[in-house]
Amino acid sequence: DQQVKQNSPSLSVQEGRISILNCDYTNSMFDYFLWYKKYPAEGPTFLISISSIKDKNEDGRFTVFLNKSAKHLSLHIVPSQPGDSAVYFCAAISYDKVIFGPGTSLSVIP
Amino acid sequence: DVKVTQSSRYLVKRTGEKVFLECVQDMDHENMFWYRQDPGLGLRLIYFSYDVKMKEKGDIPEGYSVSREKKERFSLILESASTNQTSMYLCASSLRPETKEKLFFGSGTQLSVL
Numbered sequence: 001d002q003q004v005k006q007n008s009p010s011l012s013v014q015e016g017r018i019s020i021l022n023c024d025y026t027n028s029m030f031d032y033f034l035w036y037k038k039y040p041a042e043g044p045t046f047l048i049s050i051s052s053i054k055d056k057n058e059d060g061r062f063t064v065f066l067n068k069s070a071k072h073l074s075l076h077i078v079p080s081q082p083g084d085s086a087v088y089f090c091a092a093i094s095y096d097k098v099i100f101g102p103g104t105s106l107s108v109i110p
Numbered sequence: 111d112v113k114v115t116q117s118s119r120y121l122v123k124r125t126g127e128k129v130f131l132e133c134v135q136d137m138d139h140e141n142m143f144w145y146r147q148d149p150g151l152g153l154r155l156i157y158f159s160y161d162v163k164m165k166e167k168g169d170i171p172e173g174y175s176v177s178r179e180k181k182e183r184f185s186l187i188l189e190s191a192s193t194n195q196t197s198m199y200l201c202a203s204s205l206r207p208e209t210k211e212k213l214f215f216g217s218g219t220q221l222s223v224l
Contacts, residue, residue, distance in 0.1 A: 004152070036213075043114070043200055043215030044153070089152060098213070100145075100153040 003027050004092050004101040012107045019077040021104050023090030026071065030092040030099075035064060035075050038087045038103070047088075048075070080108045113137070116201050116216040123223050129188040131219050133201030140205065142184035143213065144168075144176065147198040159184055191223045 005024045013019045023033075031052040036044035050057040050064045050073065057064050063076045077084055085108045090101040117132035135142065141160050145153040145168075155168030157176040165176050173195060177185045184203075188195055198220050202213040 002152075006152075009150070041119075041217065043202070043217050044213075045215070046212055091153075098155070102150050102152040 002102070004090055004099045006090055006101040006104045008104050010105040010107070012109060013080045015082055015108055015110050016079045019080045019084065019106055019108065021075040021088050021106065023073045023101055024071060025092050027092070027094060028071070029094040032093040033064070033066060033073050034091045034093070036089040036091060038089065044089055082108045082110050084108050114201055114203055114214050114216040116219050118219050119217065121219060121221045123191050123221065125192060125223060127191050129191050129221065131186040131199055131221070133184045133216055134182050135203040135214070136182065137203070138181065139203035141203060142178065143202040144184065144186045145200045145202065146170070147200055153200065156186065193223050195221065196223045197221060
């Protein structure tokens with residue numbers, strides 16, 4: 001049973017519009033959440049994170065929102081650019097484990 | 111920049127062969143990890159190490175072993191490769207145990223077991 005879920009395997013967005021990638025988790029002990037981005041033929045790279053004591057963290061075009069009561073987080077990319085086309089992994093940390101979701105493939109169409 | 115280097119980009123092996131996947135990091139990180147990535151399953155942790163000669167099982171250690179004789183090098187060993195071990199293998203490192211969230215990944219090794 002997956003503890004971190006990304007229910008949309010893929011997403012297509014027009015350039016300049018907002019991309020919203022969603023992630024749900026089941027374990028209330030998770031206290032830190034991250035997003036990683038992966039291009040083909042490369043390893044994942046860290047994108048943005050959020051602690052469970054916050055509900056929002058922003059870094060340039062990327063914002064992560066956390067709703068603890070719903071056990072849900074989302075990554076917003078505004079405005080979306082073609083270079084953002086990649087697979088995005090949501091990950092959660094509890095104590096000594098990092099649990100990754102299955103990933104969402106984002107395509108930004110020029 | 112941190113560099114995590116995996117020795118092979120693609121490997122093709124036969125069932126029953128012993129397979130070594132090598133990983134080297136150049137930033138004196140204490141922690142090293144081996145993941146495998148499969149479609150629809152995300153990244154699953156196989157083994158990790160917080161120090162030289164130390165190893166801990168991850169979520170899916172069966173069929174694998176690891177070796178960490180030097181701080182910068184972490185090897186994943188498939189004692190007898192099977193077809194269900196066909197996967198993308200990713201090595202990662204992080205600076206200290208408390209910075210496990212900042213994982214730096216290698217480019218991956220795509221292993222095919224025939």
